[in-house]
Amino acid sequence: MMKRPLWRLGAISLLGLFAGVLTTCTTALASSVERHHFDAPTLGQAYPYTVYLPDGYDDDSDTVYPVVYLLHGSFGNERDWLAKGNLQQTADRLISAGHIPPSVFIMPGSHSWWVDGHNQPARSAFFNDLMPHVEEHYRVGTERSMRGVGGLSAGGFGALNFALERPDLFAAVAALSPASYAPYPPSNSSANRHPSFLNDQGEFDRQLWEQLNYTAHLEDYRLKVTPRPTVERSEVPPVPLYISAGRRDEFDAEFHARQLRQAMERIQPHAVNLDLYPGGHTWRVWRASLPAALTFMFQYVEPPKPAENV
Structure with missing residues (x-):
């Protein structure tokens, strides 16, 4: 019987699964990392990003790759996932071990909390500027099944x-x-002093937070992904969610992660995974949880395929 790649396996316990793999895999991959920027009309300025291209990536090939967008934290930048998160080494090892397929990773930079806040329209720039730019300039899939998105803090x-x-x-x-x-x-939390949420008086805008936080999206999301009584499936499937948190997080991330899981499980009870790690709100926790996060995502994000099959 042919074995399926690990990224296509069913639900599994992800916490700690790759500790041995990540320390013993020695196969060298010729992945590459590049930093770029482009003029973003929505921002009215340059939009910086870093891109990871897997071993074998070729602009002239007929292969299209899945793409995962990785967002940095508050006051971070487009270099964080590489310099602090070990994205390149982790992706190389997971790909070499067969836990995830060869993929493109886009790590954008932003001065916002990824919202259309008081300082810049980062949410609109992501959808209207960054994604079209990536899909025009890289051999990545342009359909839902070949996209993932993740981030820290x-x-x-x-x-x-x-x-x-x-x-x-x-x-x-x-x-x-x-x-x-x-x-x-x-x-x-830095949200209280971040320019995204500071109004003209320099005060934290509680009303804006309420409008932009995930709780404001839950009901519309539920209606989109829940099948109507007359059909078996919804037109848009639920988006499987991986959550992680450190047990000693200074922002009480474990409590909020559990609250988030509970809210999402009411909508998609079999498509939410929560892993808890020793540690705080630090890169140590995020580096530790990155392999599990990526492997979870690639249970649902499709692997590379010939362009004619897209």
Whole structure:
């Protein structure tokens, strides 16, 4: 019997699955990492991003690859996932071991919490500028089944919101220690001082937070992904969600992650995974949970395929 690749296996326990793989895999892959920027009309300025291209990627080939967008945290930048998150090494090892397929990773930079906030329209720029740019310049799939989105902290807040708002665009989402606080961010959260949420008086805009937090998207999302009584399936499938958090997170991320899981399980009871790690709101936790997050996502995001099959 032919074995299926691990990224196509069914639901599995992901926490700690790859500790041995990531330390013993020695196959060298010729992946590449590039930094670019382009003029973004929505922002009225340059939009920076870093891209990971897998071993064997060729602009002239007939293969199209899945693409995963990884969002950084508050006051971060497009270099964080590489410099601090070990994205290239982790992706190389997971691909070499067969746990995920060769894929393109896009790591954009933003001065926002990935929202159309008081300082810049980051949410609109992501959908209207970044995604079209990526799909024009890289050999990536342009349908839902070949896209994923993930992020850490404020990037987890953004990734979750993107998936809830546009479930027609993403096959899976990963939120690592998401800053998706309900009803409001804790007093020590940078959301309280970030330009995205500061009004003209320099005060935290609670009404804007309520409008942009995941809780504001849940009902519309439920209606989109829940089958109507007269049909077996909804037109838009639910977006499977991976969540992780550190047990000693200073922003009480475990509590908020459990609250998020409970809310999402009411809508999609068999498509939510929560892993808890020792540690706080740190890169140590995010590096540890990244392999599980990616492998979860690639249970749903499709592998590379010939262009004629797209």
